[in-house]
Amino acid sequence: MRLAGKVAVITGAASGFGEGIASRFRQEGAKVVIADLTEGSGQEVADKLGGIFVRTDVSVSQEMKNLVETTLREYGSIDIFINNAGFTSRNSPMLEVDEATFDRIYAVNVKSIFLSAQHVLPEFRKKGRGVILNIASTGGVRPRPGLVWYNSSKGAVISMTRSMAIELAPENIRVCAINPVAGKTGMIHLFMGEESEEKYDLFRSSIPMGRLSTPRDIANAALFLCSDEAEFLTGVCLEVDGGRCL
Numbered sequence: 165m166r167l168a169g170k171v172a173v174i175t176g177a178a179s180g181f182g183e184g185i186a187s188r189f190r191q192e193g194a195k196v197v198i199a200d201l202t203e204g205s206g207q208e209v210a211d212k213l214g215g216i217f218v219r220t221d222v223s224v225s226q227e228m229k230n231l232v233e234t235t236l237r238e239y240g241s242i243d244i245f246i247n248n249a250g251f252t253s254r255n256s257p258m259l260e261v262d263e264a265t266f267d268r269i270y271a272v273n274v275k276s277i278f279l280s281a282q283h284v285l286p287e288f289r290k291k292g293r294g295v296i297l298n299i300a301s302t303g304g305v306r307p308r309p310g311l312v313w314y315n316s317s318k319g320a321v322i323s324m325t326r327s328m329a330i331e332l333a334p335e336n337i338r339v340c341a342i343n344p345v346a347g348k349t350g351m352i353h354l355f356m357g358e359e360s361e362e363k364y365d366l367f368r369s370s371i372p373m374g375r376l377s378t379p380r381d382i383a384n385a386a387l388f389l390c391s392d393e394a395e396f397l398t399g400v401c402l403e404v405d406g407g408r409c410l
């Protein structure tokens with residue numbers, strides 16, 4: 165049990181990578197908090213895994229505060245906070261994305277990390293340790309066309325991860341990121357513009373190992389980075405991408 169006794173909060177865990185991470189973390193003995201906008205599937209995942217669901221919009225400070233307070237009330241502690249919830253425009257030329265969509269991309273993908281830091285760091289400082297894991301994207305390192313604002317938001321996530329890591333290292337608080345390559349989750353149709361076999365072939369052909377990522381791939385990397393096996397790793401932004409960024 166690589167996470168025995170740990171409490172992990174995972175945002176966007178009602179589906180996709182977040183659900184995969186929550187499931188893997190439960191198998192390794194963690195208590196998990198499923199935080200998501202979507203109530204039905206969020207509660208279902210929590211019930212299935214044996215965790216708690218807290219309905220949260222990660223772009224709203226009061227809701228992130230409530231998430232941290234509810235976790236502390238229910239489980240008494242937080243060891244791991246995973247910023248996984250994400251939002252994107254549909255793949256389209258950059259000038260076709262309106263201002264409200266741009267603002268939403270940055271609120272959900274970037275501001276949420278600022279908010280999570282505000283609310284979880286006091287707890288980590290009290291404990292003298294903690295791990296923040298941000299789910300960025302290969303798009304922040306090696307963009308594909310049609311996702312300019314999303315890709316740039318993930319570039320900001322990578323930069324925030326490294327900047328937070330250097331400032332928090334002396335306090336034994338680690339901050340890492342994962343950069344997943346495309347995976348067949350709730351967001352894939354938006355990344356592709358329209359979902360089709362040709363698009364899947366195109367994506368697969370750009371990944372040297374010849375397949376998309378899976379929630380299990382992302383969860384295994386998250387498990388390592390959040391476990392004590394990685395206690396000397398911080399600021400690491402790990403591509404889980406079958407060689408896409410090489």
Ligand SMILES: NC(=O)c1ccc[n+]([C@@H]2O[C@H](COP(=O)([O-])OP(=O)(O)OC[C@H]3O[C@@H](n4cnc5c(N)ncnc54)[C@H](O)[C@@H]3O)[C@@H](O)[C@H]2O)c1
Binds near residue numbers: 178250272
């Ligand atoms: N699937 C991919 O190809 C891919 C590739 C690289 C990175 N990512 C990133 O992985 C993360 C997880 O996405 P996924 O692919 O599993 O998609 P997904 O749609 O299956 O899961 C995203 C979850 O985030 C939730 N969410 C959205 N906005 C929210 C908000 N404001 N507050 C709380 N929850 C919110 C959704 O309800 C959903 O459950 C995202 O950050 C995404 O950008 C995905």
